[in-house]
Amino acid sequence: MFRLIPLDVFRILLSVAILGYASWVDLKTREIYDLVWIVSGAAGLLLGLYEVYLGEMTMIGLAFPLLFSAALSVLLGRVGLFGGADVWAFITLSIIHPSRPGYPWPLLGIVSVIYPLSIFSNSAIAGASFALVLLARNIGTMLAGKPLFEGISSDSSWRKLVVMFTGVKVRLDSVRGPPFQYPLECPQGEGGGARRLILMPDINDDDAAREIFRRLEEGSVEEAWVSNTLPFLVFIAIGYILTVLLGDIALYLLSGLLL
Secondary structure: OOOHHHHHHHHHHHHHHHHHHHHHHHHEEEEOOHHHHHHHHHHHHHHHHHHHHOOOHHHHHHHHHHHHHHHHHHHHOOOOOHHHHHHHHHHHHHHHHHOOOOOOOOOOOOOOOOOOHHHHHHHHHHHHHHHHHHHHHHHHHOOOOOOOOOOOOOOOOOHHHHHHHHHEEEEEOOOOOOOOOOOOEEOOOOOOOOEOOOOOOOOOOOHHHHHHHHHHOOOOOOEEEEEEEOOOOHHHHHHHHHHHHHOOOHHHHHHHHHO
């Protein structure tokens, strides 16, 4: 039977609670107060300093994962792959979990030397897997005989395939719009008859997205391709749970290929 040491029990419960709460708030409002990360990060730092005091961790072991995760998160935020809350989430997790929890070993038997890197890797896998869910849904819709690209015949097949990985086709009168949904198609010229696909919607320009939805409505378009902006915090939460229970999935697969 696995035995978790008390401090790691608190770390895991704290991480699950904060990620669960942050994911729920982000899904509802797309806004998370920085105080959420400050309080949880401070709690994690106190745990780490207490372990340093007990001699169970060194200051280098506490500081290095934090500095590495902060640098990586900020870099990904600068290039637009992370939002502000995602950056804070990874920095907070690196404070709470500078090293793997002290139970015998995850089910897959392998984690990164820099434990937060395994959380990041599994979160990326969880996010990528969602694209497969969208593809399966869209293929199911096609097999049911429903046209997915009516009025968008001018776009190439590969562009249509990309959209099938990233969006869904919904009734235009049910669209919530920014910041929850962004258009993946846009009218060409006046009216909504001929349309083209948008592979990368600009989630930083809500006014432009609303204008596209307005033009689609004026063109009497009944259904349109949209991207549902499921917050990456949800995938971070999934990635964290996978790391605790399974270990580093990417490292496990890589080690299987190399051995």
